[in-house]
Each structure stands twice: as C-alpha cells, then as structure tokens.
Amino acid sequence: MHSATASTHSAGTGWSSGVLVVAAALASGLVIAGPALRRHYPVVWWVCIGFPAACIRIVRTWRPLMAGCGLAISRRAALTVVSGLVGNGAPPPQPRVPRRGLVLPTRDGFRLLIRMLPGQVPEDFVKAAPAMAHDWEVHAVRVSTWRPGVVRVLASATDPLKEPRVPRQRTPGRLxxxxxxxxxxxxxxxxxxxxxPHWLIVGATRSGKSTLINALVAGLSPQRVALVGIDCKGGMELSLYEPRLSALATNRGQAVKLLRALVDLTLDRMTVCREARVRNVWGLPEKQRPVPVVVIVDELAELFLVASRGEKDEAQAAATALIRLAQLGAALGVFLVVAGQRVGSDLGPGVTALRAQLGGRICHRVADPGTAEMALGDLNPDALHAAQSITPEQAGTAVLASADGWDRARSHLVPETEAEAIAAECAHLTPHVPELAEAIGAPTGPSLHIERLDSDE
Structure with missing residues (x-):
C-alpha cells in the first residue's frame, strides 16, 4: 500500500515537472521570438506577451499609482492611533483606493472599469491618465465616464495613427x-x-485637410450619390474631381446661384414628402426616391470675406442658403461637408449660425486658436485641448467630435493623382441633376434615382 502511494506521488511529481518544463519552454520561445512576432504579427504578440505583461504591471502598480496621483483616501486618524496601540507599533491601515474591474484585452490595448470613491469625479482620473500610461508602459490612456460613479479606462499599447492599416474603401459599400x-x-x-449628416472640417495648410477630402470623395465616388463642389478659389482644389461632380461653382457668384438652386431642390423634395405623407426621402417608394446630394464647400472664408457692399450681399446670401440647407437637408437627402483653413466669428454672424447646424466636427492642426475654438469649443473642452496639441509633424492627424463624444484619428493618405484617377474611373456614375446644371449653365440631361438602401436600414 505504501509502495503504491509512493508510486502515485512520484508520477504526480513527474507530471507536474513536465508541465513546468513545457511551460518554461513555451515562455522562453515567446520571449526569443517576441521581436519578430511583434513586427510581423502584432495582434498575436499582444495577446500572448504584451497583454499578460500589462496585467502584471497593473496589479503591481495599482495601489502606489492611485496614492501618487492623489486618488487614494487615507483612513481616519483615529484608526492610525488605535493601530499603533493595539498592534504594538504595527503599520497603520492602508489607504482606500478605487476599485478596479476586470482588465479586458482589445485589439491593440486593454480596457477596464474603475469605481470611484466618494467625493471623486471623472476629471480626477482624466488628469491621472498620463501617469497611468507611464506606469503601465503603454502609448496612451483615455478616461471617460461610463455611468454614474464609474469611469472607463481605454489604453493603447502602440500608436495606431502612426501607420493606419485599415484598408481603403474602393467599392460602393453602404450608401x-x-x-x-x-x-x-x-x-x-x-x-x-x-x-x-453635416460636417465642419478645419485645418491649416499641409495639415491633412485636403487628404481627408480626397479619402471622402474617393469613398463616395463609387456610390449612387450626386457630388456638388463649391470652390471659390477658382476651383483649384475640387476641380480634381470634376468628372465625378454633378456641378462645380468656382467663384462666389456661381456659388450663390448653385446654393439657391440647392435650396429650391430641397423645398421641392419637401413637397414630395408631404404629399406622400412621409417624414423624409428615405420613406418614399424606391422609384420616387431622389438621388442624395453631398455638397462639398472648400475654403469657407472665400464665401464670407467681403471688400465691398455688393460682396457683402453675396456673402449674406451664401450664408443664408448654407444655413437653410443645414437645417432642412438631412431629412431630404442633402448633406454638407464644409472645409476651411480658418473659420472664426470675424467672418460674420452667419458662420456661428452655420456652425451650430454642423453636428460633426473635424479639427486638424490649425494656425490660430480661434479656429479650433470655433470647431470644438462648444462640444468638448478635452477635444479642444487635444486638437491644440497636434504638432506639424503629425500631418493627417485630427480630432473629430460630435454630440456623442470625441476621438483622435488619422485619415488614409490619398494623393491628388489617385483622387483624380478615381473620379475619372467613376465618371460614368455621375448623376445629372437638371436643377443644379441649369444654375451654372451646364447642359441638361436625364436624372437618376438612388439604389435601394441596405436591408438593415
């Protein structure tokens, strides 16, 4: 009996030793192959090596990190005295620290929830985000409110904006x-x-604003939509896409006529929807549904700057038309993308009124703080601070914000030659909208209707 027990114990010991040897061999292999794995298979490296190491660092540094950032709450002084008397010099009770939830991996980082202590607010943890990134050895940490009393921490192990790997869209996709x-x-x-439905894009020269517009037009070109351009700098920017544009205004006079035609088109669609007893064009039968129109305005300041009384009237007419399109267009299939190097209240009251109607904001590096304030100041102060921190070396990087929150992002590099080639390739898909063609004196032709919306809509 004793011999059998010893044999079983020996077998168990041998099995445990074997498991330890295999585990050690696997760990050594991962460490040796780590650099190559990280370079060629970054997701696999993160799951197998990076994330477990980050979890260990979080556990090891949690209490000192919270204390160092002022997020720990000391026990009452009386407890310290009692501890010293009863415990005969034993160390005082540890301070209370916020309770963290389970650390969950993401594609290139991790996330966790933190329950705040009484008296703490999310801003306390936002200020501690840089310290968290340093202690956990990750690229960046973002803190946001999850629900009352709880904040969410989202960490990125590397900078995904350095080399965007998302494939570019060159097929129609979702409308x-x-x-x-x-x-x-x-x-x-x-x-x-x-x-x-409506976006404001701002950015200084060589900040990435034009590249973003190139990417947007390249993605919309294969779709059944009408693209309309307003470029009052003689069409120097948007003329690249002219084969794919249903209309292009290259000076303020043409722009005013085109915008008025767009307002009239919107009002006509409103009449059609009212007679059909639907709230928007998407409720119309497929054969009656008009083509969506995306209006791209490049360099908004050229529309609003005035040097004479006549120019003032034109600028006011353009501002009024843009505001009306922003107010009415979303439900009637007319969408605005307004871009500019500088957008400020000094351009006139129409700019502020228009800004209020543009729910999506994208801010690249700007030359003056007023433009960043105009783009993001009314949405989120943290987004404004992040936009003002973009350096000239971070071309293409932007802060995008809406009523739902904000993010840092980087657009794909779409060169002008590529944008021009895509516009020419998709020229046969250009819808002809008679109302807009007549406004700028272009020949008329048949109009098109959009295809059926995706089934999940």
Missing amino acids: LRVTVGVLETGAQWVIDLRQV
Missing part, C-alpha cells in the same frame, strides 16, 4: 458611409452621413 482612416483606438474611422 453614404465611407471608411476614411483609423481611430486612435485602432478601429476604423467611418464617416456615415446618414448618422451625422
């Missing part, structure tokens, strides 16, 4: 939805005009 780049979280940067 009015375009993947233009990558978010700081590693997710796709998607502009969906059905969800956020």
Whole structure:
C-alpha cells in the first residue's frame, strides 16, 4: 500500500515537472521570438506577451499609482492611533483606493472599469491618465465616464495613427458611409452621413485637410450619390474631381446661384414628402426616391470675406442658403461637408449660425486658436485641448467630435493623382441633376434615382 502511494506521488511529481518544463519552454520561445512576432504579427504578440505583461504591471502598480496621483483616501486618524496601540507599533491601515474591474484585452490595448470613491469625479482620473500610461508602459490612456460613479479606462499599447492599416474603401459599400482612416483606438474611422449628416472640417495648410477630402470623395465616388463642389478659389482644389461632380461653382457668384438652386431642390423634395405623407426621402417608394446630394464647400472664408457692399450681399446670401440647407437637408437627402483653413466669428454672424447646424466636427492642426475654438469649443473642452496639441509633424492627424463624444484619428493618405484617377474611373456614375446644371449653365440631361438602401436600414 505504501509502495503504491509512493508510486502515485512520484508520477504526480513527474507530471507536474513536465508541465513546468513545457511551460518554461513555451515562455522562453515567446520571449526569443517576441521581436519578430511583434513586427510581423502584432495582434498575436499582444495577446500572448504584451497583454499578460500589462496585467502584471497593473496589479503591481495599482495601489502606489492611485496614492501618487492623489486618488487614494487615507483612513481616519483615529484608526492610525488605535493601530499603533493595539498592534504594538504595527503599520497603520492602508489607504482606500478605487476599485478596479476586470482588465479586458482589445485589439491593440486593454480596457477596464474603475469605481470611484466618494467625493471623486471623472476629471480626477482624466488628469491621472498620463501617469497611468507611464506606469503601465503603454502609448496612451483615455478616461471617460461610463455611468454614474464609474469611469472607463481605454489604453493603447502602440500608436495606431502612426501607420493606419485599415484598408481603403474602393467599392460602393453602404450608401453614404465611407471608411476614411483609423481611430486612435485602432478601429476604423467611418464617416456615415446618414448618422451625422453635416460636417465642419478645419485645418491649416499641409495639415491633412485636403487628404481627408480626397479619402471622402474617393469613398463616395463609387456610390449612387450626386457630388456638388463649391470652390471659390477658382476651383483649384475640387476641380480634381470634376468628372465625378454633378456641378462645380468656382467663384462666389456661381456659388450663390448653385446654393439657391440647392435650396429650391430641397423645398421641392419637401413637397414630395408631404404629399406622400412621409417624414423624409428615405420613406418614399424606391422609384420616387431622389438621388442624395453631398455638397462639398472648400475654403469657407472665400464665401464670407467681403471688400465691398455688393460682396457683402453675396456673402449674406451664401450664408443664408448654407444655413437653410443645414437645417432642412438631412431629412431630404442633402448633406454638407464644409472645409476651411480658418473659420472664426470675424467672418460674420452667419458662420456661428452655420456652425451650430454642423453636428460633426473635424479639427486638424490649425494656425490660430480661434479656429479650433470655433470647431470644438462648444462640444468638448478635452477635444479642444487635444486638437491644440497636434504638432506639424503629425500631418493627417485630427480630432473629430460630435454630440456623442470625441476621438483622435488619422485619415488614409490619398494623393491628388489617385483622387483624380478615381473620379475619372467613376465618371460614368455621375448623376445629372437638371436643377443644379441649369444654375451654372451646364447642359441638361436625364436624372437618376438612388439604389435601394441596405436591408438593415
């Protein structure tokens, strides 16, 4: 009996030793192959090596990190005295620290929830985010409110904006939805005009604003939508896409006529919807549904700057038409993308009124703080601070914000030659909208209707 027990114990010991040897061999292999694995298979490296190491660092540094950032609450002084008397010099009770939840991996980082202690607010943890990133040895940490009393921490192990890996969209895809780049979280940067119909894009020269417009037009070109351009700098920017544009205004006079025609088109669609007893064009039967129109305005300041009384009247007419389109267009299939190097209240009261109607904001590096304030100041102060921190070396990087929150992102690099080639390739898909063609004196032709919406709509 004793011999059998000893044999069983020996077998168990041998099995345990074998498991330890195999585990040690696997761990050594992962460490040796780590650099190559990280370079060629970053997701596999993160799951097998990076994430477990990060979890160990979080556990090891949690209490000192919270104390160092002022997020720990000391026990009452009386407890310290009692501890010293009863415990004969024993160390005082440890301070209370916020309770963290389970650390969950993401594609290139991790996330966790933290329950705040009484008296703490989310801003306390936002200020501690840089310290968390340093202690946990990750690229960046973002803190946001999850629910009352709880904040969410989202960490990125590397900078996904350095080399965006999201594939560019060159097929029609979902109507009015375009993947233009990558978010700081590693997710796709998607502009969906059905969800956020109007956008304001600002950025200084060589900040990435034109590249973003290239990516947006490249994604919309294969779709059954009408693209309309307003470029009062003689069409220097938007003329690249002219084969794919249903109309292009190259000076303020043409722009005013085109905008008025767009307002009239919108009012006509409103009449059609009212007679059909539907709330928007998407409720119309497929054969009656008009083509969506995406209006791209490049360099807004050229529309609003005035030097004479006559120019003032034109600028006011353009501002009024843009505001009306922003107010009415979303439900009637007309969408605005307004871009500019500088957008400020000094351009006139119309700019502020228009800004209020543009729910989506994208701010690249700007030359003056007023432009960033105009783009993001009314939405989120943290987004404004992040936009003002973009350096000239971070071309293409932007802060995008809406009523739902904000993110840092970077658009795909779409060169001008590529944008021009895509516009020419998709020229046969250009819808001819007679109302807009007549406004700028272009020949008329047959109009098109959009295809059926995705089934999940």
